[in-house]
Amino acid sequence: MARDLEQYLRPGVGVTTFCPGCGEAILMGLILRAIDELQLDINNMLFVSGIGCAAWIPSPHFNADTLHTLHGRTIAFATGAKMANPKLKVVVISGDGDLTDIGGNHLIHGARRNIELTVICANNSIYGMTGGQVCSTTPLGAFTMTTHEGNPYRPFDLCKLVKAAGAAYVARYSVTQPFALIKSIEKALQTKGFSFVEALTPCPIQFGRRNKFDSAADMLKDLMDRCIMKEDAEGLSSEELEGKIITGEFTDGGD
Numbered sequence: 287m288a289r290d291l292e293q294y295l296r297p298g299v300g301v302t303t304f305c306p307g308c309g310e311a312i313l314m315g316l317i318l319r320a321i322d323e324l325q326l327d328i329n330n331m332l333f334v335s336g337i338g339c340a341a342w343i344p345s346p347h348f349n350a351d352t353l354h355t356l357h358g359r360t361i362a363f364a365t366g367a368k369m370a371n372p373k374l375k376v377v378v379i380s381g382d383g384d385l386t387d388i389g390g391n392h393l394i395h396g397a398r399r400n401i402e403l404t405v406i407c408a409n410n411s412i413y414g415m416t417g418g419q420v421c422s423t424t425p426l427g428a429f430t431m432t433t434h435e436g437n438p439y440r441p442f443d444l445c446k447l448v449k450a451a452g453a454a455y456v457a458r459y460s461v462t463q464p465f466a467l468i469k470s471i472e473k474a475l476q477t478k479g480f481s482f483v484e485a486l487t488p489c490p491i492q493f494g495r496r497n498k499f500d501s502a503a504d505m506l507k508d509l510m511d512r513c514i515m516k517e518d519a520e521g522l523s524s525e526e527l528e529g530k531i532i533t534g535e536f537t538d539g540g541d
């Protein structure tokens with residue numbers, strides 16, 4: 287069914303801030319589809335973002351209340367807003383660097399407290415907006431502006447981290463799995479407790495061009511090849527899972 291998603295966009299914003307081929311722009315559309323599918327009243331929602339390309343998803347694009355806050359401090363602002371007005375649906379949308387590096391402590395303690403927030407983390411494996419520095423999600427061996435000889439450190443598994451910290455709902459999907467990702471965002475938005483959706487998204491400009499991807503399409507194809515549903519991964523050997531990214535729901539304690 288065709289939907290008028292334009293109704294959710296702030297009039298007059300016009301040009302998007304995203305580079306051509308950026309997966310975060312795809313994610314923006316998928317979040318709006320989830321809101322539309324649930325018929326949520328956007329006037330009863332607050333979108334909180336930090337600093338980074340992903341932080342531009344709600345602000346300035348969404349025609350709703352948005353808090354574009356300090357780098358790494360989204361969960362603190364969102365917690366304050368939720369406490370001040372518990373009826374508000376508070377949604378945090380930000381990048382992997384913002385939420386899990388500088389904001390990592392806020393993230394795990396938000397999950398530990400199981401505050402009713404929906405957190406959507408755009409994981410593009412890099413600090414995109416500031417020129418492509420290494421991030422806690424950068425794969426081992428990947429080239430970035432600050433790891434010219436390859437990243438020597440293993441990345442965080444964000445879903446394991448947030449699940450272990452106590453979140454009610456935790457899931458990971460790629461923007462190349464749009465229907466599953468929309469459904470997951472819908473589930474997160476309906477969770478009574480801390481919900482976390484990790485959205486894998488390509489950054490062709492800062493990650494792709496340093497890591498032998500010829501184009502944005504190549505990065506999307508790579509994600510399509512490597513993402514495997516949790517259920518399909520069960521029973522596969524570690525050799526068969528080499529290089530694969532396991533996607534799906536990792537806990538579903540919220541109701």
Ligand SMILES: Cc1ncc(C[n+]2csc(CCOP(=O)(O)OP(=O)(O)O)c2C)c(N)n1
Nearest residue numbers: 337338339340357381382383384413414415
């Ligand atoms: C306290 C502070 N430290 C560092 C910065 C610089 N800075 C702004 S955005 C950013 C990284 C954003 O990366 P991420 O959250 O992954 O978003 P992306 O651009 O990749 O979507 C950094 C390091 C800042 N604005 N404030």
Ligand code: SF4
Nearest residue numbers: 304305308339414489
């Ligand atoms: S730098 Fe990367 S994450 Fe940022 S808008 Fe461009 S492609 Fe997207």
Ligand SMILES: [Mg+2]
Nearest residue numbers: 381382412414
């Ligand atoms: Mg990033």
